[in-house]
Amino acid sequence: MTDRSDTIARLRALLGDRLSTGASVREMHGRDEAYSAPALPEAVAFPETTAEVSEIVRICAASDCPVVPFGVGTSLEGHVIPLRGGISIDLGRMSRILEVHEADLDVTVEPGVTRKALNEALRASGLMFTVDPGADATLGGMAATRASGTNAVRYGTMRETVLGLEVVLADGTVIETGTRAKKSSAGYDLTHLFVGSEGTLGIITRLTLRLHGIPEQISAATAAFPSVAAAVDTVILAIQMGIPLARVELLDAVQMRGMAAYNPDLGLAEAPHLFLEFHGSPAGVEEQVAQFREIAEAQGAADFAWASRPEDRSRLWDARHNAYYAGKALRPGADSMVTDVCVPISALAECIAAAQEAADEAGLLAPLVGHVGDGNFHMLILIEPDNSEELARAKDLAHRINRLALSFGGTVTGEHGIGSGKMRYMEEEHGPAWAVMGTIKRALDPKGILNPGKLVQQN
Amino acid sequence: MTDRSDTIARLRALLGDRLSTGASVREMHGRDEAYSAPALPEAVAFPETTAEVSEIVRICAASDCPVVPFGVGTSLEGHVIPLRGGISIDLGRMSRILEVHEADLDVTVEPGVTRKALNEALRASGLMFTVDPGADATLGGMAATRASGTNAVRYGTMRETVLGLEVVLADGTVIETGTRAKKSSAGYDLTHLFVGSEGTLGIITRLTLRLHGIPEQISAATAAFPSVAAAVDTVILAIQMGIPLARVELLDAVQMRGMAAYNPDLGLAEAPHLFLEFHGSPAGVEEQVAQFREIAEAQGAADFAWASRPEDRSRLWDARHNAYYAGKALRPGADSMVTDVCVPISALAECIAAAQEAADEAGLLAPLVGHVGDGNFHMLILIEPDNSEELARAKDLAHRINRLALSFGGTVTGEHGIGSGKMRYMEEEHGPAWAVMGTIKRALDPKGILNPGKLVQQN
Numbered sequence: 001m002t003d004r005s006d007t008i009a010r011l012r013a014l015l016g017d018r019l020s021t022g023a024s025v026r027e028m029h030g031r032d033e034a035y036s037a038p039a040l041p042e043a044v045a046f047p048e049t050t051a052e053v054s055e056i057v058r059i060c061a062a063s064d065c066p067v068v069p070f071g072v073g074t075s076l077e078g079h080v081i082p083l084r085g086g087i088s089i090d091l092g093r094m095s096r097i098l099e100v101h102e103a104d105l106d107v108t109v110e111p112g113v114t115r116k117a118l119n120e121a122l123r124a125s126g127l128m129f130t131v132d133p134g135a136d137a138t139l140g141g142m143a144a145t146r147a148s149g150t151n152a153v154r155y156g157t158m159r160e161t162v163l164g165l166e167v168v169l170a171d172g173t174v175i176e177t178g179t180r181a182k183k184s185s186a187g188y189d190l191t192h193l194f195v196g197s198e199g200t201l202g203i204i205t206r207l208t209l210r211l212h213g214i215p216e217q218i219s220a221a222t223a224a225f226p227s228v229a230a231a232v233d234t235v236i237l238a239i240q241m242g243i244p245l246a247r248v249e250l251l252d253a254v255q256m257r258g259m260a261a262y263n264p265d266l267g268l269a270e271a272p273h274l275f276l277e278f279h280g281s282p283a284g285v286e287e288q289v290a291q292f293r294e295i296a297e298a299q300g301a302a303d304f305a306w307a308s309r310p311e312d313r314s315r316l317w318d319a320r321h322n323a324y325y326a327g328k329a330l331r332p333g334a335d336s337m338v339t340d341v342c343v344p345i346s347a348l349a350e351c352i353a354a355a356q357e358a359a360d361e362a363g364l365l366a367p368l369v370g371h372v373g374d375g376n377f378h379m380l381i382l383i384e385p386d387n388s389e390e391l392a393r394a395k396d397l398a399h400r401i402n403r404l405a406l407s408f409g410g411t412v413t414g415e416h417g418i419g420s421g422k423m424r425y426m427e428e429e430h431g432p433a434w435a436v437m438g439t440i441k442r443a444l445d446p447k448g449i450l451n452p453g454k455l456v457q458q459n
Numbered sequence: 460m461t462d463r464s465d466t467i468a469r470l471r472a473l474l475g476d477r478l479s480t481g482a483s484v485r486e487m488h489g490r491d492e493a494y495s496a497p498a499l500p501e502a503v504a505f506p507e508t509t510a511e512v513s514e515i516v517r518i519c520a521a522s523d524c525p526v527v528p529f530g531v532g533t534s535l536e537g538h539v540i541p542l543r544g545g546i547s548i549d550l551g552r553m554s555r556i557l558e559v560h561e562a563d564l565d566v567t568v569e570p571g572v573t574r575k576a577l578n579e580a581l582r583a584s585g586l587m588f589t590v591d592p593g594a595d596a597t598l599g600g601m602a603a604t605r606a607s608g609t610n611a612v613r614y615g616t617m618r619e620t621v622l623g624l625e626v627v628l629a630d631g632t633v634i635e636t637g638t639r640a641k642k643s644s645a646g647y648d649l650t651h652l653f654v655g656s657e658g659t660l661g662i663i664t665r666l667t668l669r670l671h672g673i674p675e676q677i678s679a680a681t682a683a684f685p686s687v688a689a690a691v692d693t694v695i696l697a698i699q700m701g702i703p704l705a706r707v708e709l710l711d712a713v714q715m716r717g718m719a720a721y722n723p724d725l726g727l728a729e730a731p732h733l734f735l736e737f738h739g740s741p742a743g744v745e746e747q748v749a750q751f752r753e754i755a756e757a758q759g760a761a762d763f764a765w766a767s768r769p770e771d772r773s774r775l776w777d778a779r780h781n782a783y784y785a786g787k788a789l790r791p792g793a794d795s796m797v798t799d800v801c802v803p804i805s806a807l808a809e810c811i812a813a814a815q816e817a818a819d820e821a822g823l824l825a826p827l828v829g830h831v832g833d834g835n836f837h838m839l840i841l842i843e844p845d846n847s848e849e850l851a852r853a854k855d856l857a858h859r860i861n862r863l864a865l866s867f868g869g870t871v872t873g874e875h876g877i878g879s880g881k882m883r884y885m886e887e888e889h890g891p892a893w894a895v896m897g898t899i900k901r902a903l904d905p906k907g908i909l910n911p912g913k914l915v916q917q918n
Contacts, residue, residue, distance in 0.1 A: 103695050103805035146644040157642050159651075160619065175892040181801040182833045183616050184870035185605040185655055186877060186888055187914060188896045192618075192651030196644055213701045236562050242672045242739075280701075283746055291740075342640040346562035374641045411643035418645060429645055433634040436903070437647045443902035444895070455646060 002085075004042050007063045011045060011087065014055055018046040018093075029070050029080070029088035033135070035337050036078030036421060041068065041088035048093045050166060050174055050205040057203065058172035060087055061449055068451045069199040071112065071141030074133075076338055077419030079145060079198050083453035089203060091140055097121050098206070104180065106163055108208045111140025118209075127211040130155035133415065134321050140204045145417040146196030150320070153239075153373030154246040154279065155212055157415065162195050166206035170445040180208060193440075198417055199451035201444050215279035218246075219289060220313040223296055224271040224303040228252055228356075229349040231272050234292075234299045235372050236345055241295070243288050247277035248373045249320055252356070255327055255367035255380075262326035263319050269303060274372070275320050277313070320369075327367035327380040334382040337394050341405030342376035342414030351408045355379060355401045362397040364390070376414030403428075418455045426456075463501050463545075466522045470504060470546065473514055477505040477552075488529050488539070488547035492594070494796050495537030495880065500527065500547035507552045509625060509633055509664040516662065517631035519546055520908055527910050528658045530571065530597030535797055536878030538604060538657050542912035548662060550599055556580050557665070563639065564670045565622055570599025570663050577668075586670040589614035592874065593780050599663045604876040605655030609779070612698075612832030613705045613738070614671060616874065621654050625665035629904040639667060652899075657876055658910035660903050674738035677705075678748060679772040682755055683730040683762040687711055687815075688808040690731050693751075693758045694831050695804055700754070702747050706736035707832045708779055711815070714786055714826035714839075721785035722778050728762060733831070734779050736772070779828075786826035786839040793841040796853050800864030801835035801873030810867045814838060814860045821856040823849070835873030862887075877914045885915075 012019045020026070021043045031038040047053045060067045066086025073080055082088055095112035102125055109118060116136045118129045131142060133149040141147075143165065148157035155161070164178030177190035194202055225231040228250065235248055250272065251259065257270045274296075278288045293304065307313045319326070328336055343351045352368065359366040359379065370377030379401060381394045402412040402425055412425040426434045434457075441456045442448075471478045479485070480502045490497040506512045519526045525545025532539055541547055554571035561584055568577060575595045577588045590601060592608040600606075602624065607616035614620070623637030636649035653661055684690040687709065694707055709731065710718065716729045733755075737747045752763065766772045778785070787795055802810045811827065818825040818838065829836030838860060840853045861871040861884055871884040885893045893916075900915045901907075 101803065101805060103699070104803045105698065106803075146642075146648075148642055152642065159642070159648070169895070173891050175895060176890060177892055179868055179870045179888065180803045181835075181864075181869040181873065182804065183605075183607055183611065183618070183801055183835065183873055185799075185872045185874050186870045186881070187655070187885060187893070188660075188899060189605075189618065189648075189651040189655055190892055190895060192648040193899075196646070196648055201647075213699055215701060239564065240562070240672055242674060281746060281750075284743055287740060287742055340644075342642060344560065344563045344565075344639040345641065346560060376640075376642065405640075409638055410640040411638045411645045413644045414640065414642055415644050422645070426646060429638065431635060432632050433636055433649055434646070436628070436634060436649060439902050440647060440652075440899060443898050 004063070004065055007059060007065045008043050010059045011043065011056060014052065014059065015045055015047070020044045029090060030082065032073050032075040032078055032080050034076040034078060035335065036081055039081050039083050040085070041082040042085050044088045044090055046090050046093050050168065053089065053168045053203055053205050054172045054174050056087065056089060057168050057170065061171055061447060064447050064449060066449050066452050067203070069140070069144065069203045071138030072114065074135035074137045074141065075145065075419065076416045077421045079417060079419045079454060083420060091138065094205065100125060102127065105211045106180065106208055107211055108206060109139055110206060111138060111204050113139050115139060115142065122211065126214050128214045129209060130212050131158055131161050139207055139209065143195050143204055143207055144198050146415070148371070148374070148415040150247045150249055150371060152371060153248055154244055158195055159192065161210045162191060162207055163210055164208040165191055165194050165204055167194050167202035167204055169202045170447065170450050196417070198419065198455045200441060200455045201450060217280055217282045217285040218313065219278045219285050220307040220316050221276045222268060222305045222316065223274050223276070223301045224269050225274065226271070226300040228272045228352050230299040231274050232349040232372060234274070234296045234301065237295045238292055239373060241291060243291055245276065245373055246279040247275065249275040250370035250372040250377065251275065251323065252368040254330070254365065255323060255369055258326040258330040258367050259319060259323070262322065262329040266319055275316065323369045324380065328382065330365055330367060331382040333385065335385050337381040337383060337398055339379045339381070339398050339401045340376070340413045340416040341401055341410055342374060343405050343408040343410030345375040347408040347410070348372065348375050351404055351410070352377060354404050358397055358400045362393050364394060364397055366397070371414070374414065375410065420453055423455070463522070463524055466518060466524045467502050469518045470502065470515060473511065473518065474504055474506070479503045488549060489541065491532050491534040491537055491539050493535040493537060494794065495540055498540050498542050499544070500541040501544050503547045503549055505549050505552050509627065512548065512627045512662055512664050513631045513633050515546065515548060516627050516629065520630055520906060523906050523908060525908050525911050526662070528599070528603065528662045530600030531573065533594035533596045534600065534604065534878065535875045536880045538876060538878045538913060542879060550597065553664065559584060561586065565639065565667055566670055567665060567667045568598055569665060570597060572598050574598060574601065581670065585673050587673045588668060589671050590617055590620050598666055598668065602654050602663055602666055603657050605874070607830070607833070607874040609706045609708055609830060611830060612707055613703055617654055618651065620669045621650055621666060622669055623667040624650055624653050624663055626653050626661035626663055628661045629906065629909050655876070657878065657914045659900060659914045660909060676739060676741045676744040677772065678737045678744050679766040679775050680735045681727060681764045681775065682733050682735070682760045683728050684733065685730070685759040687731045687811050689758040690733050691808040691831060693733070693755045693760065696754045697751050698832060700750060702750055704735065704832055705738040706734065708734040709829035709831040709836065710734065710782065711827040713789070713824065714782060714828055717785040717789045717826050718778060718782070721781065721788040725778055734775065782828045783839060787841065789824055789826060790841040792844065794844050796840040796842060796857055798838045798840070798857050798860045799835070799872045799875040800860055800869055801833060802864050802867040802869030804834040806867040806869070807831065807834045810863055810869070811836060813863050817856055817859045821852050823853060823856055825856065833873065834869065879912055882914070
């Protein structure tokens with residue numbers, strides 16, 4: 001292993017006790033929330049300013065030492081794991097909300113602010129930040145993985161939400177991408193190049209994010225459907241009609257069985273469900289609901305349950321956000337593996353049916369939740385711990401689902417990212433465009449120190 | 460001058476009479492619609508397939524011969540002008556609409572399809588393509604300049620509209636960026652890298668574009684305001700309230716004087732105006748209109764005129780689209796120079812006031828139109844032909860307006876692009892990020908054959 005003692009000494013001179021080589025801190029920065037093997041950084045840096053991040057990167061670049069940015073570790077594809085050692089840069093102390101521009105509907109933040117902290121701070125302004133991946137991730141991490149979640153069907157993903165970034169490059173140079181103007185034709189779109197780059201092209205140290213007004217009226221609902229296809233067709237028709245669904249989440253019958261086990265008072269049947277939210281003026285929401293209901297009932301929907309009071313909506317969405325735990329409740333003590341494919345919505349019902357059939361064939365329980373308005377769905381494959389045969393079957397099932405998505409013209413990751421786990425699909429998904437990504441990586445990070453082993457082949 | 464006879468002979472062998480070296484064809488491909496000095500290509504190629512574009516680029520790459528893509532030449536920043544000679548690749552014969560996916564609300568087209576041709580073809584499907592830069596540009600050209608226009612406030616620019624591209628790279632390799640899935644976290648966002656790259660990174664040979672349903676109800680209106688600031692404040696408040704304005708265009712008093720001269724039966728006062736459009740259900744539009752009207756009247760708006768019948772709306776928007784000619788009607792026979800700055804909407808009124816003051820100080824007539832929901836406005840500086848002193852004053856005024864926008868945190872180009880004319884501002888607007896664009900250009904086009912002299916410094 002490379003001797004990093006000189007690098008670490010220089011970093012300690014810069015950061016003092018904000019550089020940690022303690023075992024527990026390193027362990028905390030050596031794993032994420034997914035089924036990935038951990039790997040330890042040699043030290044963890046806790047910078048407080050962009051200048052410090054820049055200096056850390058300069059010091060590391062001088063000795064070809066890897067740097068891996070870390071938010072709160074909610075990644076599901078191993079992004080934050082320092083596969084080749086080096087320095088984990090924990091951005092948690094850069095958590096200031098710098099400027100709220102109410103007239104422009106945007107906000108400038110440091111990367112360690114979490115989405116819930118931002119929304120808490122915005123509440124009095126009547127504005128909201130809309131990207132909701134479930135976990136209370138940092139905004140820097142969400143930009144780096146191009147996160148999305150339940151609201152993306154209406155308000156977009158991090159792709160549509162990030163207006164501009166400050167980024168520290170591989171040699172320590174600090175750049176700003178974009179201006180605060182809402183649009184621009186002034187050159188290459190570096191903002192979008194860094195959004196989703198998973199720490200492999202630079203370290204995000206500041207973000208300007210688009211906000212939305214909190215709607216006057218919010219209504220949530222659940223509805224049961226005779227089949228996944230009926231639920232998907234309902235959503236397709238609703239979107240074609242221009243109903244501006246704010247959230248539309250699919251849960252299959254297996255997942256609903258888990259929901260019933262995990263939330264005994266939820267009282268919903270074990271049939272495919274849509275969880276919905278409508279935003280607008282009172283009259284607008286009423287109209288959306290009426291139109292949606294007509295479409296849904298024509299597809300056989302039943303058991304509509306409505307929630308307009310904030311506490312009822314919270315209960316419903318808490319249940320949806322706990323879908324992961326509810327799914328796991330189907331097999332207490334099980335480990336899990338999460339898929340994340342996304343396909344054209346016209347192919348969604350067919351892709352889901354094929355994925356469910358594959359799970360049945362594999363003899364594995366795999367409850368399904370989906371951001372159905374975007375064509376994105378997750379299957380939570382449940383695995384007995386320490387059962388290597390079952391783990392192999394689970395991996396094979398995940399592989400089949402990924403290849404199914406590609407066969408339908410989709411992507412192996414709608415919102416979780418590539419990390420190290422999904423690099424094997426990149427050539428198949430992107431063809432020769434995959435090599436272009438490598439060319440860009442080598443041009444911007446010639447030494448390969450930025451989160452090496454992730455997203456892109458370096459040599 | 461380099462001898463291209465061998466390159467041209469090889470291209471002729473490939474294309475036969477679809478390679479032209481005739482003077483009039485070369486002249487047509489040596490200019491655009493702007494105030495840019497023309498330059499001739501040595502030949503013009505008219506490919507009909509991606510494979511032919513790829514082969515043309517391979518042949519040109521072998522002799523370091525520049526290639527410049529050409530749509531219909533509606534660029535306003537000299538993008539299509541072959542500054543260093545070489546081959547103009549006219550994509551006008553690649554004008555097929557390949558696939559309409561109604562359930563997915565997207566369409567795949569060749570780059571030579573124009574926006575009006577696409578909307579004509581879509582009409583029966585109930586879908587519409589929403590980016591509207593005024594000119595009937597090709598969709599490939601619109602993607603290459605990241606065009607936008609009057610609908611962007613609601614539906615986005617080409618940035619939000621392009622879902623995926625097929626691109627021929629500098630060595631002739633053909634790549635596809637993106638999938639047909641609505642979102643993805645699978646690697647670097649190459650789609651957005653090529654959108655707005657002005658032919659300097661590759662040649663777009665196919666596009667998948669987002670569509671929207673044609674709204675059930677469309678209402679248009681005009682309203683007069685006591686000042687530009689009152690009009691801008693109205694728009695800020697309307698957007699903050701969440702009114703989904705489909706179009707909101709500002710015309711200042713000078714421009715309205717031109718409108719009156721050019722459209723004698725338009726019957727609108729010489730005061731700052733907003734031209735508006737509302738899309739939605741009948742009840743939804745009625746609600747939007749009522750809410751907007753209340754805000755506008757509180758800001759002193761008067762003379763509301765409504766148009767719900769298609770022919771009345773067309774008359775109104777034809778008048779808006781002819782604003783360029785109306786502006787020129789203020790000074791018959793004048794040449795013109797168009798600015799294109801975009802600033803945060805909170806700074807828009809102040810920036811416009813300063814720009815108007817600068818025009819007055821320069822003693823130049825410069826009517827103004829603005830995509831006010833995006834913070835983007837154009838001033839049409841009118842110049843006496845062959846008056847070099849006035850031309851110098853006009854250039855100085857445009858320069859002052861560009862620097863004003865930068866001082867307000869904005870961009871020198873909201874939608875027209877950089878071309879060769881605005882490269883001088885890139886360092887000031889982007890700082891060290893400008894060098895990153897150069898690094899990317901050199902990595903993807905090491906020989907510098909793709910539209911050389913545009914957008915980015917090559918050496």
